[in-house]
Amino acid sequence: MPDSQIEVENLTKVYHVPEREAGLTASVRSFFRRTYRDVLAVKGISFSIEAGEIVGFIGANGAGKTTTLKMLTGLLQPSSGSATIAGFTPWERQPAYLRRISMVMGNKSQMLWDIPPLDTFRVLGAIYGLSSVEAARTVNELVELLQMQNLLTKPVRNMSLGERMKCELTAALIHRPEVLFLDEPTIGLDVSAQRRLRQFIVDYNRQSGVTVMLTSHYMADVMELCNRVILIQQGKLIYDGDLAALSQQLAPFKLVRLTLNIDDPVRALRACLPPDAEILAGMNGDITLRLDRTKTAHIIAHLLNSLPVDDLSIENPPIEAVIDQIYQGEEVL
Amino acid sequence: MNHRGGWALIRSTWLSWMEQRTFFFLVAFGWMVPPLIYLFVWATVAGESTVGGMTRDAFICYYLVLSFVNQVTYSQTNWTVGDMIRMGDFNRLLLYPMSPTYNTLASEFAGKAVMLSFVVPVILGLGLLLRPEVALSPAGIAAFLPTLLLAWLLRFLWGYWLALLAFWLTRTDALLALQDALVFVLAGQVAPVAVLPGFIQTLAVLLPFRYMIGFPVEVLLGQLAVGELLLGFGLQVGWLLVAWILFRILWRRGLRHYEAVGG
Numbered sequence: 358m359p360d361s362q363i364e365v366e367n368l369t370k371v372y373h374v375p376e377r378e379a380g381l382t383a384s385v386r387s388f389f390r391r392t393y394r395d396v397l398a399v400k401g402i403s404f405s406i407e408a409g410e411i412v413g414f415i416g417a418n419g420a421g422k423t424t425t426l427k428m429l430t431g432l433l434q435p436s437s438g439s440a441t442i443a444g445f446t447p448w449e450r451q452p453a454y455l456r457r458i459s460m461v462m463g464n465k466s467q468m469l470w471d472i473p474p475l476d477t478f479r480v481l482g483a484i485y486g487l488s489s490v491e492a493a494r495t496v497n498e499l500v501e502l503l504q505m506q507n508l509l510t511k512p513v514r515n516m517s518l519g520e521r522m523k524c525e526l527t528a529a530l531i532h533r534p535e536v537l538f539l540d541e542p543t544i545g546l547d548v549s550a551q552r553r554l555r556q557f558i559v560d561y562n563r564q565s566g567v568t569v570m571l572t573s574h575y576m577a578d579v580m581e582l583c584n585r586v587i588l589i590q591q592g593k594l595i596y597d598g599d600l601a602a603l604s605q606q607l608a609p610f611k612l613v614r615l616t617l618n619i620d621d622p623v624r625a626l627r628a629c630l631p632p633d634a635e636i637l638a639g640m641n642g643d644i645t646l647r648l649d650r651t652k653t654a655h656i657i658a659h660l661l662n663s664l665p666v667d668d669l670s671i672e673n674p675p676i677e678a679v680i681d682q683i684y685q686g687e688e689v690l
Numbered sequence: 691m692n693h694r695g696g697w698a699l700i701r702s703t704w705l706s707w708m709e710q711r712t713f714f715f716l717v718a719f720g721w722m723v724p725p726l727i728y729l730f731v732w733a734t735v736a737g738e739s740t741v742g743g744m745t746r747d748a749f750i751c752y753y754l755v756l757s758f759v760n761q762v763t764y765s766q767t768n769w770t771v772g773d774m775i776r777m778g779d780f781n782r783l784l785l786y787p788m789s790p791t792y793n794t795l796a797s798e799f800a801g802k803a804v805m806l807s808f809v810v811p812v813i814l815g816l817g818l819l820l821r822p823e824v825a826l827s828p829a830g831i832a833a834f835l836p837t838l839l840l841a842w843l844l845r846f847l848w849g850y851w852l853a854l855l856a857f858w859l860t861r862t863d864a865l866l867a868l869q870d871a872l873v874f875v876l877a878g879q880v881a882p883v884a885v886l887p888g889f890i891q892t893l894a895v896l897l898p899f900r901y902m903i904g905f906p907v908e909v910l911l912g913q914l915a916v917g918e919l920l921l922g923f924g925l926q927v928g929w930l931l932v933a934w935i936l937f938r939i940l941w942r943r944g945l946r947h948y949e950a951v952g953g
Contacts (some may be wrong), residue, residue: 393747432781452692452787460785467782469702471709476702483698484788512709 361405368438369422370399385497398424411569413583417684421592422572430460434685443535460533464542468513474524475509485532499527519550539571543578555581571574576676608679611653612672613646618665629663696792707774718805722757729753734763742885755907763810763842763902767797768849772856790799827912834910840926845902849931857944878904898929
């Protein structure tokens with residue numbers, strides 16, 4: 358019996374997909390003889406997550422995130438490997454397991470479209486076998502936390518996306534799950550709705566101790582919510598650790614911002630920098646340099662000695678830039 | 691089994707469909723049109739004499755009852771099952787601690803409740819307007835109810851197993867359209883089975899489609915001899931078993947095969 362809430366070992370999924378070329382002839386041919394191709398979507402990933410953690414699960418489109426989540430929520434049978442969540446094997450789909458988890462999909466709704474959310478919440482309460490008192494209490498708590506009192510009697514089809522997302526969260530949490538899977542929960546939301554949703558997730562996690570596994574393409578979500586990220590690339594786990602360290606460890610360069618007290622700073626810099634250093638000129642004489650991480654200290658010492666530097670700061674590149682490089686498959690490791 | 695959840699789902703689906711009742715009334719009206727056309731065609735053909743032993747009044751009764759039976763047994767939900775599997779909406783249902791079949795049954799019952807609230811008054815109104823002479827026997831009525839229930843189950847499960855082929859095939863609606871075509875010819879819609887020509891009549895009696903619509907109508911109107919009734923009942927139950935077995939097999943194997951398409 359593992360101690361962790363989520364224990365994944367060597368999880369692998371191979372899809373067996375039909376393949377055919379475009380056009381009528383190919384279509385007729387494939388009718389008589391279908392050809393298949395094996396696609397290795399998830400390649401032996403392993404990790405474990407403690408109860409109460411919020412973990413960001415990130416990777417490019419097609420990296421295998423959704424496939425992994427589908428296996429962990431019991432929608433897909435893996436080709437090999439094992440997973441234990443809250444003591445259950447997800448793909449056995451035991452009702453007791455399904456009552457312990459929940460999933461919010463930013464691009465799919467579980468609300469009934471034409472009737473007020475309160476009706477959907479009642480149905481969900483019944484499906485999860487809650488007494489009506491219990492269900493009402495949880496709904497009230499969530500309504501309070503999400504400040505959605507005014508939405509309870511409004512048909513879902515008349516709601517904005519932000520309003521609907523609040524309902525989706527209440528619907529997903531009505532049975533007080535132990536593990537919550539959030540698949541792109543902030544997709545399409547405006548900046549302040551995103552911020553409120555993140556705040557809610559943090560508060561709720563602190564209050565209830567729910568374990569959260571989150572996928573998102575917005576780094577702001579990941580930075581604010583997750584102390585830890587699991588990064589997968591082409592089906593393989595390539596990083597598991599904290600986000601700040603990811604950027605330090607994986608970014609091959611540093612950004613140096615400086616202000617020089619001379620007339621033509623760019624030309625002066627060209628003269629004393631190595632040829633592979635990039636100069637990104639900014640406004641008002643502010644200049645940003647992109648320097649090879651390993652040579653940064655050396656170059657800066659040289660600059661300070663040879664040029665009239667007014668101000669200088671060294672930064673790691675924004676996480677987006679680092680992630681972008683990883684997604685594009687550039688060698689950063 | 692999670693009956694409480696299932697029942698709540700039926701109730702809320704019904705609530706949500708009542709919000710769209712005009713749509714469902716129009717759909718129900720659309721389904722009523724063909725039987726009504728056959729009603730008038732056959733009533734006119736029969737005129738003052740009989741066709742295949744049926745009088746004008748017998749045709750009117752037959753088609754009025756058939757409109758009702760058709761509404762009760764038609765499974766509009768089967769059309770959405772295949773789509774849900776293909777588009778990935780099925781995922782949502784698999785996350786609940788409850789069989790996804792409840793969802794199908796919920797829309798099935800809710801749809802019937804909404805549509806029948808429109809269809810029954812229309813049929814009664816037409817009955818009053820056309821005033822056919824009809825003699826219903828208590829035995830006919832008693833036998834009608836179970837055969838109607840079985841007819842619905844048979845049509846529902848037959849369509850369901852076809853729809854479940856969506857686990858393997860991309861589009862199963864063509865199969866459902868084929869089923870509708872067979873129902874149209876062989877279930878007593880275009881003409882009562884009694885007036886079909888020899889070879890087609892034999893087919894109609896042996897294949898499952900008559901037991902989805904025509905059979906309960908014939909039972910209620912007392913058109914069958916005892917032997918015919920028993921044979922029909924046996925065939926209805928037999929085909930229902932076949933549909934049930936196919937449904938179970940496809941369901942189990944399908945879920946295993948399911949590749950959870952889409953987000």
